[in-house]
Each structure stands twice: as structure tokens, then as C-alpha cells.
Amino acid sequence: MRLPRWVVAAAWMTFALTALLPLGQLAWDGLRGDGSWDLAPVQALLLTESQQRLFANSLLVAGGASGLAVAIGVPFAFVSERTDLPGRRLLGLAYLVPLLIPPYLHAIVWSRLLAQNGSVNRLVQATLGLGSAPLSMFNITGVVCVLGLAWFPLVALLTKAGLRAVDPSLEEAALLRQGPRRAIAGVTLPLVAPHVLAGAILVFVFAIIDFGVPDILRVRVYAVEIFIQFSALYDQRGAVVLALPLLVATLVLVGVQARLMRGRAYVSLSHGVAGVRRYALGQARFPALLCCWLILALSVLVPVVTLAIAAGAPGTYARVLEPALGSLGMSLLLALTAAGLTALLAFVIAHSLLRARQGPRAGLHYLTQVPFAVPPILLGIALIGLWNRPATGWLYDSVAMVVLGYVAHFLPFAICVVHAGLQQFDQRLEEAAWLAIPGRMRITRLIILPLVRGGLAAGFLIVFVLAMGELGVTLLVVPPGVETLPVRIYNLMHYGAEDAVAALSLILLATQLVLCLLALAVVGWKRGASR
Structure with missing residues (x-):
């Protein structure tokens, strides 16, 4: 059954006006100079050393954040979805809370904690007897850590959806022949790999286009330079041309991500798959539980407590x-x-x-x-x-x-x-x-x-x-x-x-x-x- 044609036409027209027409405007602004077609500035700008440095910084930030999100999100999703981890139902909801905290708020918190006179650096200096602050968030590593902690739930969300879509009979057959470790490595993870890769690409794109975190942590990346070019220098065309390599890279990645997830579920609001075998963690139960709650502490508890301390007395809120x-x-x-x-x-x-x-x-x-x-x-x-x-x-x-x-x-x-x-x-x-x-x-x-x-x-x-x-x-x-x-x-x-x-x-x-x-x-x- 198809929806009425006028409904479908209205929806696609709205999509074209709101999302596609602005992209046409970008192309027009980038290729038209002083009312005439002019490709020379584009060609010159794409070869500048500044452009290459910005592109390298942006790739390092996005790649690092994506890798960190996968390293955190995939194990978190697996142990909370497919093992006998205590409290997995609670963890299955709590891991989404970091998404409610915008990344720039994470940046504000960690820049405060790891400032030169911040509480963490003071503690480390006092403990180790150091004369200067050993830790700093105002670099690419700091941006990577903030964005990785902020967006790892996206990877966990897609990984959980992939785990719930796996046919239990395939895992059961592998368990009978090869044992738990080989079944996980040879069957479960390959079947979930498209979801994991799609989650990694989502985080990569979110990180490479993010403006707030690099701006707060004073790291030069494309998004910040585009904003400066437009808002400070009032150069609209320069901002558009500056962003062309970034735009091409993200368009390619979005195409790969769309192909990977074609026909697959992005999210699932259910509590899991009935009849699925849960792997026994044995002696690893306590370390796994500790790691999960440590991740949530770093991504939720530390920001909330730090903000509460900074806010001070209850009268501040009123x-x-x-x-x-x-x-x-x-x-x-x-x-x-x-x-x-x-x-x-x-x-x-x-x-x-x-x-x-x-x-x-x-x-x-x-x-x-x-x-x-x-x-x-x-x-x-x-x-x-x-x-x-x-x-x-x-x-x-x-x-x-x-x-x-x-x-x-x-x-x-x-x-x-x-x-x-x-x-x-x-x-x-x-x-x-x-x-x-x-x-x-x-x-x-x-x-x-x-x-x-x-x-x-x-x-x-x-x-x-x-x-x-x-x-x-x-x-x-x-x-x-x-x-x-x-x-x-x-x-x-x-x-x-x-x-x-x-x-x-x-x-x-x-x-x-x-x-x-x-x-x-x-x-x-x-x-x-x-x-």
C-alpha cells in the first residue's frame, strides 16, 4: 500500500526545501565569485599548507574519537546484552544518559578539572611531587577523549541492535562445535560488524563536524575555522570553499554508512532477544561490572558532580x-x-x-x-x-x-x-x-x-x-x-x-x-x- 501521492509529494518537497536546497546554495556560493564563475580560488585554497593542517587535525580528532567510542561501546554493549553481568538491565538504560549531555558540556567539565590549577592536576602534583601540571585537555588528545566519551553510546546502541538481530541458531551451532570464544569471534562479532562499523562512522562524522568541543579546548579544526572565517572575517565564500575537503570526506563516509545499514535496525527499544544464550563471565564478572560503571562514572557522574560543585549553593539555580x-x-x-x-x-x-x-x-x-x-x-x-x-x-x-x-x-x-x-x-x-x-x-x-x-x-x-x-x-x-x-x-x-x-x-x-x-x-x- 502506498500513502496518498499528495502526502508523499509534500514530504519530499519539504525535504528538498529544508535540506537539499541549502546544499545547492553552498555550491553556488563556492563556485560564484563577484557574480561570475571562478574556480581559481577553490583550486588555490585546496593546496594550501593551512588546509592540509586543518584536514590532518580534523582527521586525527574524528578518527581518535571514533576509535575510542568503538573501544568503549562494543565491549559495553556485548557484556550488557549477551552475558550474565549483574545489573545488565540497569546498565542497558544508564549507558544512554551520556547522550543527554551535549559534548560541549563534557568539554567545559574536563577543561575545568584538568586546568593547570584544576583539582585533578593539584592532586597529581601533590601525590607525585611535581612542580607543574602534568595533564592538559587543551590539545587534540583532550578533544578525542571528550568526544569519545560523549558519543560512545551511539556505538553501543547500534551494536546492541545488531546483537538482537543475530539468529540464535547460528550461535548455538558454533557453540556446540567450537566453544564460546570461537563462537563469539567467528560468528557473533562478524555478524555484528556492519553495525559496529556504521556506529564508528556515525561517531566519526559527528566528531569531524563538531564545533563546540574544539572551540572550548582551543584546537584548530575545520569546524572552528569555518566559524571564524564567516563570523569574524565576514567571508561567506571563503568559509564555504574552506570546508570543501571536509564536505567531500563526510559525503563519502555517509554513503558507506548508509550502504552498511541498508535494511538493518539502528536502534531497538526492546529488552533483548528471548531464548538467547548468555555467556558466563565467571571470575571476570566483577572486573567487567567495574569497567562498565567506571565508564558511566566518567561520562555521567563526573560531569554531573563537577557541575553541581561549580554551581554551588541551591540558591544559584533559582x-x-x-x-x-x-x-x-x-x-x-x-x-x-x-x-x-x-x-x-x-x-x-x-x-x-x-x-x-x-x-x-x-x-x-x-x-x-x-x-x-x-x-x-x-x-x-x-x-x-x-x-x-x-x-x-x-x-x-x-x-x-x-x-x-x-x-x-x-x-x-x-x-x-x-x-x-x-x-x-x-x-x-x-x-x-x-x-x-x-x-x-x-x-x-x-x-x-x-x-x-x-x-x-x-x-x-x-x-x-x-x-x-x-x-x-x-x-x-x-x-x-x-x-x-x-x-x-x-x-x-x-x-x-x-x-x-x-x-x-x-x-x-x-x-x-x-x-x-x-x-x-x-x-x-x-x-x-x-x-
């Missing part, structure tokens, strides 16, 4: 919250609006992809992933160049610009999540529904939507969390007089208001956590009521 209520409300409004629109568009586009002919399907699916490769700063520049015109001034001067940025940036991932969810249920249910229920929209509402509720909820929550903490696009396109909570935190940080930054960061985290728990509870309640 003092900073009152003037920030408008910013918090604006963040919630924009994030919820963007998440709702994105989930709706993702469902229609993913459903149309599933019903498309085999030939154009792969090309269309890759097309939906292209905007994910665009750095947020570059996307903001494209939106400005596209909509900052007299005819569209009414749109450019409104908060709708921020929503457009969020939808354009996060829609590709939501499409992947919903598309994978749609592939999990039997299409014959739709065909049977035609015999009993008249009307395509009624079949969609009564049959399809309830069956893909989990995928829609996952896509909505992921977009909501990412939008609540988004900084790169928001800094460029938010209209004058409007402020989101991340922008307020970012501005206060540069004024040295550490207690206000810490208190507002905890308020942002608590707000996201409460709303996500409520959403998961509603999804779980509806799922139970429908059985």
Missing part, C-alpha cells in the same frame, strides 16, 4: 533559572517542534522509500543521507545565504529558521531509524487491511503507525535530545532577541560566569532526562495496552 526561563522555554518549543516535524517527515519518506522500485531506491536513500554530512556551521551559513533575502525576510527573522536548521540536520538519521523499523513488520498486514478497512489514511493510522511506534518514538527522542543541545546551527540562524538555553550557556561561559554555566547545564540535563523518561513510559504503556 537565581539563574528566573532570567533563563524564556531560553529554556524556547529550547523546549524548538526541540519539540523539530522532533515532531522530523518524525512525521521521516515516516512518510521512509514509507515511500520502502515502496519505491529497487533501482532508484538506493539512490533516493543516499540522497536522504546527504544533509547529515554537512557541518552545522556550514549548514547555518547555507541557510543564511538562502533565506536572507527581501522576499523571505519574514521567515529569516523568525524562529522558524532554527527549526529549519534542526530538521535539515537531524532528518537523515530519523529517516534511517524509521525506515529500519518499517522493514521489521510483515507487509502482508497492510494487504490484509485493505480487505477490512477502507481508505489509505485509516490503514496508516490503525495498522502501520501502531506497528512502528517504537521506531517513531526512537526517532523523535533522538532528534529531541540532539536539538535541545544543538549549538552550531543555532548560533548562526537564531534571530535577534531570541535565545536558546545552549546559546545562553555558551555566552555565559565566555563571560566567566562558571556557577551560572554549571547550574544551567544541570537544568538542561534534568529537563531532557525527565521528558525522555516520560516519553519512554508513554510508549511502554501504550505497547502494553495494545497487547
Whole structure:
């Protein structure tokens, strides 16, 4: 069954206007100089030593963060999903909490802890009798550690989805013939490898396009230089041309990631696969449990406790919250609006992809992933160049610009999540529904939507969390007089208001956590009521 053509056409048109048209604007700005075609600046800039150094730094940051996320996320996912680890149910939820903490907040925390006069360096100096601070976060290693800790849940999330998709009979046969270690190495891990590699690519792309962490830790990478080129030097074309190598690299990686995950689930809201053998850890149970909780302590407990200490007395929260209520409300409004629109568009586009002919399907699916490769700063520049015109001034001067940025940036991932969810249920249910229920929209509402509720909820929550903490696009396109909570935190940080930054960061985290728990509870309640 296909959705009404006008619904599908409207969804694809919206996708083209919000996500693809800005990319066309980028190409136009990069290739047009002073109103005429000019490729010389592009060719010259691509060969500069500065360009090569920026590219090397960006690759080191992204590659290191991706490797660290895999080294943490894959073992964490395996021991919490496929072993007799105590408390694995709790760990299976707790590992998602770091996603609620935007990476730039991790950077703020660790730059404070490992400052020259920070508590960690003072402790190490006192213990070892050193005369100077031995540790520093203001380098590439610091950026790698922050981004790896912040994004490892993405790798764990995809690895868990892969483990839940493995056919238990294959593992059972390998266990009977080869034993646990060979079964894991020879069967389980190869079957999960596409999910692991896709997770590594996701982290790589998120890291290479990140602006906040390198900016806070003062490391020169592409995203920071693009922002400086545009905001400080007012050189829009220079910023676009500067980003070309980065854009090409991310486009290739996104294509590889889309091919790897074609037909595979990105996330799963279930608690696991029934009847799957759990490997006995034996004497390794305690070390494995300790490592898991140590990871969560570094990625959740340390940031939260550090922010709580920096915030100081409880009165700080009331003092900073009152003037920030408008910013918090604006963040919630924009994030919820963007998440709702994105989930709706993702469902229609993913459903149309599933019903498309085999030939154009792969090309269309890759097309939906292209905007994910665009750095947020570059996307903001494209939106400005596209909509900052007299005819569209009414749109450019409104908060709708921020929503457009969020939808354009996060829609590709939501499409992947919903598309994978749609592939999990039997299409014959739709065909049977035609015999009993008249009307395509009624079949969609009564049959399809309830069956893909989990995928829609996952896509909505992921977009909501990412939008609540988004900084790169928001800094460029938010209209004058409007402020989101991340922008307020970012501005206060540069004024040295550490207690206000810490208190507002905890308020942002608590707000996201409460709303996500409520959403998961509603999804779980509806799922139970429908059985």
C-alpha cells in the first residue's frame, strides 16, 4: 500500500526545501565569485599548507574519537546484552544518559578539572611531587577523549541492535562445535560488524563536524575555522570553499554508512532477544561490572558532580533559572517542534522509500543521507545565504529558521531509524487491511503507525535530545532577541560566569532526562495496552 501521492509529494518537497536546497546554495556560493564563475580560488585554497593542517587535525580528532567510542561501546554493549553481568538491565538504560549531555558540556567539565590549577592536576602534583601540571585537555588528545566519551553510546546502541538481530541458531551451532570464544569471534562479532562499523562512522562524522568541543579546548579544526572565517572575517565564500575537503570526506563516509545499514535496525527499544544464550563471565564478572560503571562514572557522574560543585549553593539555580526561563522555554518549543516535524517527515519518506522500485531506491536513500554530512556551521551559513533575502525576510527573522536548521540536520538519521523499523513488520498486514478497512489514511493510522511506534518514538527522542543541545546551527540562524538555553550557556561561559554555566547545564540535563523518561513510559504503556 502506498500513502496518498499528495502526502508523499509534500514530504519530499519539504525535504528538498529544508535540506537539499541549502546544499545547492553552498555550491553556488563556492563556485560564484563577484557574480561570475571562478574556480581559481577553490583550486588555490585546496593546496594550501593551512588546509592540509586543518584536514590532518580534523582527521586525527574524528578518527581518535571514533576509535575510542568503538573501544568503549562494543565491549559495553556485548557484556550488557549477551552475558550474565549483574545489573545488565540497569546498565542497558544508564549507558544512554551520556547522550543527554551535549559534548560541549563534557568539554567545559574536563577543561575545568584538568586546568593547570584544576583539582585533578593539584592532586597529581601533590601525590607525585611535581612542580607543574602534568595533564592538559587543551590539545587534540583532550578533544578525542571528550568526544569519545560523549558519543560512545551511539556505538553501543547500534551494536546492541545488531546483537538482537543475530539468529540464535547460528550461535548455538558454533557453540556446540567450537566453544564460546570461537563462537563469539567467528560468528557473533562478524555478524555484528556492519553495525559496529556504521556506529564508528556515525561517531566519526559527528566528531569531524563538531564545533563546540574544539572551540572550548582551543584546537584548530575545520569546524572552528569555518566559524571564524564567516563570523569574524565576514567571508561567506571563503568559509564555504574552506570546508570543501571536509564536505567531500563526510559525503563519502555517509554513503558507506548508509550502504552498511541498508535494511538493518539502528536502534531497538526492546529488552533483548528471548531464548538467547548468555555467556558466563565467571571470575571476570566483577572486573567487567567495574569497567562498565567506571565508564558511566566518567561520562555521567563526573560531569554531573563537577557541575553541581561549580554551581554551588541551591540558591544559584533559582537565581539563574528566573532570567533563563524564556531560553529554556524556547529550547523546549524548538526541540519539540523539530522532533515532531522530523518524525512525521521521516515516516512518510521512509514509507515511500520502502515502496519505491529497487533501482532508484538506493539512490533516493543516499540522497536522504546527504544533509547529515554537512557541518552545522556550514549548514547555518547555507541557510543564511538562502533565506536572507527581501522576499523571505519574514521567515529569516523568525524562529522558524532554527527549526529549519534542526530538521535539515537531524532528518537523515530519523529517516534511517524509521525506515529500519518499517522493514521489521510483515507487509502482508497492510494487504490484509485493505480487505477490512477502507481508505489509505485509516490503514496508516490503525495498522502501520501502531506497528512502528517504537521506531517513531526512537526517532523523535533522538532528534529531541540532539536539538535541545544543538549549538552550531543555532548560533548562526537564531534571530535577534531570541535565545536558546545552549546559546545562553555558551555566552555565559565566555563571560566567566562558571556557577551560572554549571547550574544551567544541570537544568538542561534534568529537563531532557525527565521528558525522555516520560516519553519512554508513554510508549511502554501504550505497547502494553495494545497487547
